[in-house]
Amino acid sequence: MQNYEILMAFVTNVLFVTVLGWYLITNLQWYDYRLSRVLLKHHKPHWHIIYFFIPLIAYYTTGKFFIIFFLFAVLPAVFIWHKNLDKKLILTWRVKRFLILLLALVIFGDILCTLKEACSAYGVFMPLFLAYVGSIAIEKFLFLSFKKEAQKKLQSMDKLQIICITGSYGKTSMKNFVREILSKKYRVYSTPRSVNTLGGIVKDINESLPSDTEIYICEAGARQSGDIYEITTFLEPQTVVVGKVGLAHVEYFKTLQNIIATKLEIMKSPRLECAFIHNSVTDEPHEKVTFFGDEIQNINATLDGTTFDMVFNGRTLTLHTEILGAFQTINIAAAVHIAETFDMSDDDIIKAVEKLTPVEHRLQMIKAGGKLILDDGYNGNIEGMLEAIRLCSLHEGRRIIVTPGLVESSDELNLELIEAINAVFEIAIVTGSLNAELFDKNLNVKNKIILHDKSKIEELLAHQTKAGDIILFANDAPNFI
Numbered sequence: 001m002q003n004y005e006i007l008m009a010f011v012t013n014v015l016f017v018t019v020l021g022w023y024l025i026t027n028l029q030w031y032d033y034r035l036s037r038v039l040l041k042h043h044k045p046h047w048h049i050i051y052f053f054i055p056l057i058a059y060y061t062t063g064k065f066f067i068i069f070f071l072f073a074v075l076p077a078v079f080i081w082h083k084n085l086d087k088k089l090i091l092t093w094r095v096k097r098f099l100i101l102l103l104a105l106v107i108f109g110d111i112l113c114t115l116k117e118a119c120s121a122y123g124v125f126m127p128l129f130l131a132y133v134g135s136i137a138i139e140k141f142l143f144l145s146f147k148k149e150a151q152k153k154l155q156s157m158d159k160l161q162i163i164c165i166t167g168s169y170g171k172t173s174m175k176n177f178v179r180e181i182l183s184k185k186y187r188v189y190s191t192p193r194s195v196n197t198l199g200g201i202v203k204d205i206n207e208s209l210p211s212d213t214e215i216y217i218c219e220a221g222a223r224q225s226g227d228i229y230e231i232t233t234f235l236e237p238q239t240v241v242v243g244k245v246g247l248a249h250v251e252y253f254k255t256l257q258n259i260i261a262t263k264l265e266i267m268k269s270p271r272l273e274c275a276f277i278h279n280s281v282t283d284e285p286h287e288k289v290t291f292f293g294d295e296i297q298n299i300n301a302t303l304d305g306t307t308f309d310m311v312f313n314g315r316t317l318t319l320h321t322e323i324l325g326a327f328q329t330i331n332i333a334a335a336v337h338i339a340e341t342f343d344m345s346d347d348d349i350i351k352a353v354e355k356l357t358p359v360e361h362r363l364q365m366i367k368a369g370g371k372l373i374l375d376d377g378y379n380g381n382i383e384g385m386l387e388a389i390r391l392c393s394l395h396e397g398r399r400i401i402v403t404p405g406l407v408e409s410s411d412e413l414n415l416e417l418i419e420a421i422n423a424v425f426e427i428a429i430v431t432g433s434l435n436a437e438l439f440d441k442n443l444n445v446k447n448k449i450i451l452h453d454k455s456k457i458e459e460l461l462a463h464q465t466k467a468g469d470i471i472l473f474a475n476d477a478p479n480f481i
Contacts, residue, residue, distance in 0.1 A: 004065070011111050012067045014103070016059060019078050021102040021128060026082075026089040030480055031141075032197070032223065035132070043434060043481040051078055053219040059124055086454055087478035089336025097138060102131035147234070150205040154235070162235050163217045163338065165261050166228055167278065168383045170331045171196065173359045174243055177216050177335035181352040185344055186396075189213045194378070196221030198231050204401065215342070221263050224253075230324035238273040239341065240266045241334050244293075244327075245281045246381060276337050278330065278467065296333050301387070302327035303365070303372075303394055310336060317346060319353045324363040324374070326389045332356070357372050361476075363388055370467025372397075377476035382406060382413045385474050386420055393424045397468040400427040402457065404477040405435035410421035418442045425472075427464060433480055452478060 027047075031037035042048065055074045059066050082088065089095060105127040113122055154160065165174050172194050179190040191204050196219040208307060209216060213438075220231040232240075242263050246256070259467045260281055267275060272278070272288060279293040293310040301324070310317045310330045323334065339349050358364045361378035372395065376388045392399050401421055407415045414435055421428055427447040430439045431454050440450050451460065465471060 001391075006114060009064075010114060012070055013124070014106055015075070016070055017106045017124055017127055018099070018103065019074065020052060020055070020124065021099060022082075022089070023078060024128065024132070025095055025098050025478075026085075029089060029092075029095065030087065030478075031351060033169050037223075047081070047480075051081060056124060057216055060061055066184055071275065082457070084453070085479060085481065086280060091158065094135075094139060098131060098135040101134050101138075102127060103274060104278045105134075106143070131449045143202070145431050146206055147198075147202050150202045151234070152207065153205055153211075157213065160213060161215045161239065161342075162237040163215060163233065163239045163241070164220055164235055164237035164266060164269070165217070165243065165334075166220040166222070166266050167241070168246045168259065168263070169192075169384060170243050170327070171221065171379070172480040173328060174331040175217050175219045177332055180356055181335050181339045181344070181349065182215055182217075182342060184348055186342065187212055187213065190217035190218065191219060194219070194221075198227075198234060201231060202237070211302050213317050214476055220266060225258065225262050226265070228262055229268055232266050232269045235269070236271045237266075237269050237390050238271050240269060240272060240275045241302060241338070241340060242266060242275070242277045242279045242281050243334060244330055244383075246383070248346065275335055276342060278334075290337060292333050292337055299326050299329055301329075301391070303391055312337075313340075315346075317350060319350060320377050321353050321354050321356050323358055324391060325384065326364060327362070327384055327387050342456075347433065363391075371472040374470065374472045377473045380407055380409075380475045380477075382409070382417060385417055388474055389424050391421045392470055392472050395470040397470060398427070399470050399472070400429070400431045400461075400465055401425045401472045401474055402431060402461075403472075403474040404430065404432040404481070405439060405475070407475065407477045407481055411438060414438055415442060421445065429457070429464075432477055432478065432479055432481065 006092050011085070027038045028035065049120070058069050060068055073352070106123070109127055133161065144168050163177055165171050165177060165178070179188050181283065182188045189210055191201060192208070195204055199219055218231070218235060220227050222227050245260050251260065258286045263281065275286070275289045276292055277289050279291045283291070295310050297311055299308040300306070301325065304325065305320060305322045306324065306328060307320045310319060310333055317336070319332065319336070323332070336349055336353070361375050364375040366373040366375055374388060374392065376384070379385060379388065389401070392401070406417060418439060422444045425445050427449070428443050428445045429449045429451055430436055430443070431451050433452055436450050436452070440448070443479070447464070449460065451457065461471065470477070
C-alpha cells in the first residue's frame with residue numbers, strides 16, 4: 001500500500017469512528033447514558049440501522065471504495081440528521097471525556113496497525129467499545145468522588161432541613177411552590193429546573209448549594225426500581241412528599257403497582273420525620289404520614305387564575321393564585337401542608353400562595369400579537385393535558401392545539417386525549433411521528449395538520465392563526481421520540 005493510500009485510510013478511519021462515536025454519545029445522553037435503553041427503548045430504532053449499522057457494514061465490505069461512500073453518503077447523512085435535531089448533543093465534561101478517550105484509542109490503534117503492518121482494516125468496533133467501557137469506569141470513579149464531596153458538604157450543614165419530593169406528575173411545580181412559600185420566612189434553595197437524578201443532585205450540591213441554606217428542596221425522579229431509594233438514602237430527607245401517581249413512564253415500570261412501589265421508596269429515609277402522601281398512592285396508615293387531596297374543595301379554575309378551599313385541622317383556608325389549572329391545587333396543597341409544618345402562619349401562607357409565579361412551560365400564559373398562548377410544553381400527563389384543554393374551552397375565540405400527544409403512554413390514553421381535542425379545537429397540529437398515525441386516523445377537527453418537521457412550526461402558526469386565537473402547546477417531545 002502506498003503512503004498516500006495509507007494516510008487516506010488512516011484519516012478516514014479516525015473520522016469515521018469519531019462520527020459513530022458522536023452518534024453513540026448523543027443517543028446515550030438522551031437516554032441517561034444507559035446503553036440498554038438506547039438499544040431496547042429507543043423510539044426511533046431505525047436510526048441505528050441508517051446511521052450506525054449500515055455504515056459499519058459498508059466499512060468492512062466496500063474496501064478502498066469506502067472513502068467515497070463515507071464522504072458522499074455517511075458524512076452528509078449524519079450532518080443532516082444532527083442539524084435537524086431539536087435536542088442536540090450538549091458538550092458536557094462527560095461527553096468531552098468520552099470523545100477525547102475515543103480519539104486517543106482510535107489514533108493509538110491506527111498507529112500501531114500502521115507500524116506493524118498487521119491490519120487488513122483499521123479497527124472501528126474495538127475503539128468504540130473500549131471508549132464506552134473506559135468512559136463508564138471514569139465516570140463511576142469521578143461520581144464516587146463527587147458523591148463523597150457532596151455528602152461531606154451536607155454533613156457540615158448540621159441544621160439543614162431537607163425536603164424531597166416525588167410523584168408521577170407535578171414534581172417540579174410542587175418544588176417551586178414549596179420554595180416560594182417557605183422563602184418568605186427561611187433561607188431556601190431548591191434544585192434548578194427539572195434536575196431529579198442522583199447525579200444531577202450531587203452536582204447541584206457541590207456547585208450551587210449555598211452554605212447558609214436552612215431548607216434544601218429536591219425532587220426525585222425514577223426510570224426503574226431503586227432510583228428513588230438511591231436518592232433517598234443519599235439525602236436522608238426529614239420531610240418527604242409523594243404527589244399524585246399515575247401511568248407516566250409505564251413502559252419502563254410495566255405496571256402501576258411497580259410505579260407506586262418505586263415512589264414509596266422515599267419513605268425509607270433514615271431521618272424521616274414527616275411524610276405527605278397523595279391519597280391516590282396508598283391508604284396504608286403510618287404514624288409519620290399525612291394524606292392529602294381530599295381537603296381540597298370548591299375549586300374554581302379559569303383563565304384568570306385558580307381559587308379553592310383547603311379544609312383541614314378544623315379550619316378552612318380560602319386560597320387564590322394566578323397559577324392556572326385545577327390540578328395545580330394538589331401541588332399547592334402539598335406546599336401549604338409543608339409550610340404549616342415549618343410554623344408559617346395562615347396569613348403568611350395565604351399571601352404567599354397569592355403571589356406564586358407560574359412555572360415555565362407548565363400552563364404558562366403568554367400574550368403576544370393579540371393571541372393568547374398557553375405554554376404547557378413540559379406537561380406530559382393525561383390529566384394535566386385534559387385540564388389545559390378544558391381551560392381553552394373557556395376562550396371565546398378560535399382554539400388551536402399543538403401537540404405530539406402523550407409520550408411513554410398507551411394508545412387508550414391518547415384516544416382519550418384525541419376525543420377531548422375533537423370537542424374543543426378548530427385546528428390541531430400534531431408534531432412528530434410517534435403518534436401521527438393514531439391522531440391522523442381519529443382526529444375530527446376542522447383543520448388537521450400532521451407536522452413531522454417541528455422547525456416549521458413558527459411559519460405554520462403565522463399563517464394559520466390570528467389575533468383573538470388561543471394556542472395551546474400541549475407537551476413537547478424532542479424529535480428523537
